[in-house]
Amino acid sequence: MISNNIKAKLAGGSAIRKMFEEGNRLKAIYGEDNVFDFSIGNPDLEPPHEVADALVELASNPVPGMHGYMSNSGYESTRAIIAKKRSEESGVEVTADAVCMTVGAAAAMNDVLHSLLDPEDEVIVIAPYFMEYNNYVENHGGKIVKVATEENFMPDLKKIDEAITAKTKAIIINSPNNPSGAIYPAETLIALNDLLKAKDHVIHVISDEPYIDLVYDGQTVPAALKYIDNLIICFSWSKSLSLPGERIGYTLVSPRNEDYADLTAAIVLSNRTLGSVNAPAIWQKVIEKSLYAKVDVANYEYRRNLLYSNITDAGFDAVKPGGALYIFMNTPKDMSDSDFAAACAKYNLLLVPGKSFSGEGYCRLAFCVSEKTIRGSREAFFKIADDLNIKHRAEL
Amino acid sequence: MISNNIKAKLAGGSAIRKMFEEGNRLKAIYGEDNVFDFSIGNPDLEPPHEVADALVELASNPVPGMHGYMSNSGYESTRAIIAKKRSEESGVEVTADAVCMTVGAAAAMNDVLHSLLDPEDEVIVIAPYFMEYNNYVENHGGKIVKVATEENFMPDLKKIDEAITAKTKAIIINSPNNPSGAIYPAETLIALNDLLKAKDHVIHVISDEPYIDLVYDGQTVPAALKYIDNLIICFSWSKSLSLPGERIGYTLVSPRNEDYADLTAAIVLSNRTLGSVNAPAIWQKVIEKSLYAKVDVANYEYRRNLLYSNITDAGFDAVKPGGALYIFMNTPKDMSDSDFAAACAKYNLLLVPGKSFSGEGYCRLAFCVSEKTIRGSREAFFKIADDLNIKHRAEL
Numbered sequence: 125m126i127s128n129n130i131k132a133k134l135a136g137g138s139a140i141r142k143m144f145e146e147g148n149r150l151k152a153i154y155g156e157d158n159v160f161d162f163s164i165g166n167p168d169l170e171p172p173h174e175v176a177d178a179l180v181e182l183a184s185n186p187v188p189g190m191h192g193y194m195s196n197s198g199y200e201s202t203r204a205i206i207a208k209k210r211s212e213e214s215g216v217e218v219t220a221d222a223v224c225m226t227v228g229a230a231a232a233m234n235d236v237l238h239s240l241l242d243p244e245d246e247v248i249v250i251a252p253y254f255m256e257y258n259n260y261v262e263n264h265g266g267k268i269v270k271v272a273t274e275e276n277f278m279p280d281l282k283k284i285d286e287a288i289t290a291k292t293k294a295i296i297i298n299s300p301n302n303p304s305g306a307i308y309p310a311e312t313l314i315a316l317n318d319l320l321k322a323k324d325h326v327i328h329v330i331s332d333e334p335y336i337d338l339v340y341d342g343q344t345v346p347a348a349l350k351y352i353d354n355l356i357i358c359f360s361w362s363k364s365l366s367l368p369g370e371r372i373g374y375t376l377v378s379p380r381n382e383d384y385a386d387l388t389a390a391i392v393l394s395n396r397t398l399g400s401v402n403a404p405a406i407w408q409k410v411i412e413k414s415l416y417a418k419v420d421v422a423n424y425e426y427r428r429n430l431l432y433s434n435i436t437d438a439g440f441d442a443v444k445p446g447g448a449l450y451i452f453m454n455t456p457k458d459m460s461d462s463d464f465a466a467a468c469a470k471y472n473l474l475l476v477p478g479k480s481f482s483g484e485g486y487c488r489l490a491f492c493v494s495e496k497t498i499r500g501s502r503e504a505f506f507k508i509a510d511d512l513n514i515k516h517r518a519e520l
Numbered sequence: 521m522i523s524n525n526i527k528a529k530l531a532g533g534s535a536i537r538k539m540f541e542e543g544n545r546l547k548a549i550y551g552e553d554n555v556f557d558f559s560i561g562n563p564d565l566e567p568p569h570e571v572a573d574a575l576v577e578l579a580s581n582p583v584p585g586m587h588g589y590m591s592n593s594g595y596e597s598t599r600a601i602i603a604k605k606r607s608e609e610s611g612v613e614v615t616a617d618a619v620c621m622t623v624g625a626a627a628a629m630n631d632v633l634h635s636l637l638d639p640e641d642e643v644i645v646i647a648p649y650f651m652e653y654n655n656y657v658e659n660h661g662g663k664i665v666k667v668a669t670e671e672n673f674m675p676d677l678k679k680i681d682e683a684i685t686a687k688t689k690a691i692i693i694n695s696p697n698n699p700s701g702a703i704y705p706a707e708t709l710i711a712l713n714d715l716l717k718a719k720d721h722v723i724h725v726i727s728d729e730p731y732i733d734l735v736y737d738g739q740t741v742p743a744a745l746k747y748i749d750n751l752i753i754c755f756s757w758s759k760s761l762s763l764p765g766e767r768i769g770y771t772l773v774s775p776r777n778e779d780y781a782d783l784t785a786a787i788v789l790s791n792r793t794l795g796s797v798n799a800p801a802i803w804q805k806v807i808e809k810s811l812y813a814k815v816d817v818a819n820y821e822y823r824r825n826l827l828y829s830n831i832t833d834a835g836f837d838a839v840k841p842g843g844a845l846y847i848f849m850n851t852p853k854d855m856s857d858s859d860f861a862a863a864c865a866k867y868n869l870l871l872v873p874g875k876s877f878s879g880e881g882y883c884r885l886a887f888c889v890s891e892k893t894i895r896g897s898r899e900a901f902f903k904i905a906d907d908l909n910i911k912h913r914a915e916l
Contacts, residue, residue: 126782130786170587192564230795
């Protein structure tokens with residue numbers, strides 16, 4: 125007697141969640157140190173001290189009404205400082221009313237899609253991608269249209285062009301990308317904008333940006349806000365400030381968006397009627413005080429390098445990710461991602477087959493796991509390579 | 521280019537929100553003290569000191585991972601103590617896995633309806649009711665079926681029986697009720713359960729319980745959990761602990777619910793895919809430490825009494841509400857609720873016409889406004905009565 129749709133989804137389950145449970149099962153048998161679980165992308169750094177300080181300050185100096193309702197889009201002061209930071213980063217002048225506070229990027233995506241979609245509207249995604257987008261789009265009656273990337277996981281503009289129909293309402297971009305770590309360069313964003321603007325109806329670009337502050341090798345992520353006009357940003361501090369449990373993020377509509385007035389109003393309405401209403405009051409205030417703080421990105425970069433060396437030294441191939449928390453390694457030639465995951469599991473090495481991201485031929489490994497686990501896994505990578513007759517590129 | 525459905529909703533707007541804006545306009549002209557705005561039900565008491573203490577304690581003693589992801593349904597320890605309290609109150613043994621933490625009751629309602637509804641499924645509501653339920657049901661493809669109450673705002677079981685069809689998936693109850701303040705007695709809940717159980721398919725009862733701790737005159741609210749089998753509770757601490765800005769609540773599926781296993785799993789899935797994922801980590805921990813604390817309910821009761829005296833002494837009629845934060849007064853005989861609201865607005869007295877709750881012939885006044893406002897409004901009520909040739913029952 126529950127919804128047929130949900131019943132089907134429950135039966136399907138989540139591959140990542142199953143891997144997580146398998147990891148726990150193996151750890152119980154072999155011990156924590158002998159299982160190399162790269163399946164879950166759980167940001168494991170502590171928030172920067174500015175966050176902890178702001179929380180203590182707010183808790184210790186209570187102000188009447190500080191836990192009460194605020195404007196439906198969130199505190200004006202919080203939205204204003206977010207708008208200011210985005211303006212600085214992009215050169216595009218953004219005001220507070222462009223911003224609506226949400227309980228994270230997932231809620232932001234639902235708010236935006238609920239605001240945009242009529243039944244059967246199409247939303248383009250660029251595979252490999254975070255397949256929870258399927259749920260977000262289906263929740264609001266839309267249809268997912270997948271478009272494959274070029275080599276190096278860059279958007280294939282020709283294929284995107286071919287995929288656009290009269291029903292295309294939006295395209296989702298995600299740079300740095302989960303699972304590939306790809307960062308889209310400015311010229312790609314400019315070309316995408318040109319392509320979309322040449323169409324005879326508005327196609328919104330939904331930029332899902334949870335990883336925007338997790339970038340390595342001294343890079344910065346080109347601001348979608350600078351290069352794309354009909355843009356809506358979905359953001360979360362889950363990764364940028366390591367606050368995934370606290371449910372805080374926002375939507376931001378570009379002032380250049382042709383539907384700016386309707387969209388900003390629609391998102392606030394959707395945020396209310398979908399039930400999250402806005403975002404936790406105390407976290408809005410913490411953010412206001414610590415917006416320019418950052419987690420220790422160098423720590424993630426160090427672990428990315430370690431894991432990348434394990435993979436490539438053992439003889440496997442992978443594009444080195446410029447951002448996010450994952451390496452999307454190639455499976456060995458002529459081997460399916462499931463078969464490769466099974467070959468790895470023999471050595472208690474757990475990774476997620478690429479098909480969970482619509483990316484067959486790859487497997488995802490999260491490097492936000494302990495340095496000890498990464499170091500401990502090196503031997504396993506080498507043994508797996510041996511089993512598959514793959515030639516090492518370095519000594520163990 | 522936004523969704524047609526959302527566009528229509530934006531054009532309709534919210535009557536309560538319009539009243540709120542009208543209140544601000546009048547206050548700017550006549551001064552705060554000369555406008556009697558009873559339109560918004562914003563809980564205005566501070567949280568009990570246990571909440572503030574717990575927040576300071578948690579902020580001041582940071583523990584690694586305290587802001588990180590937890591189990592998808594929320595912290596086990598928080599869910600366990602909620603289950604324990606509900607068990608104590610109802611005599612029905614509830615375990616932690618019955619509970620899923622949400623960002624408030626509105627999110628809880630969306631999660632539950634998303635879990636239950638197939639397209640065109642019907643959900644019965646008992647009018648007058650909180651019309652945001654319309655949005656929650658429509659969000660997930662369902663249809664609202666309104667059933668009028670008896671006098672005194674009690675459910676009319678005969679009418680409910682007549683409204684049930686093969687497509688009826690659920691009925692929403694809300695006791696204490698917004699807008700009427702009615703509390704459903706045990707015998708009503710028992711009769712409702714008997715009625716539903718006699719049907720040849722499962723009809724779930726969704727009990728929306730944000731006001732369950734705001735009851736007056738020494739009453740307690742009969743526990744739906746005790747009397748109704750196929751029950752799903754949606755709860756929020758917005759009113760019970762005066763935390764509406766912090767977005768914290770839960771769903772609870774009765775262990776007697778025939779779809780218990782499917783429903784508990786479906787709600788966790790819906791909570792994730794609709795984007796709130798669970799509830800703010802720090803507020804889950806605060807709740808764990810202050811679950812048995814209460815706001816100063818006597819303060820609300822005092823103000824209810826004051827406003828009720830104003831209304832009835834001036835000569836108007838109203839059922840005295842047993843709970844919640846509103847008086848749902850009768851409009852004078854042969855006068856529409858809009859006309860009465862207009863007559864009140866002449867004296868800067870703002871209330872919400874009953875049609876905003878599918879309750880024509882009434883107007884809603886929130887008594888969670890300052891004592892000064894309530895006292896200041898007495899003369900206005902008397903003048904409005906004079907204008908309408910209504911005989912006072914007491915001296916000004």
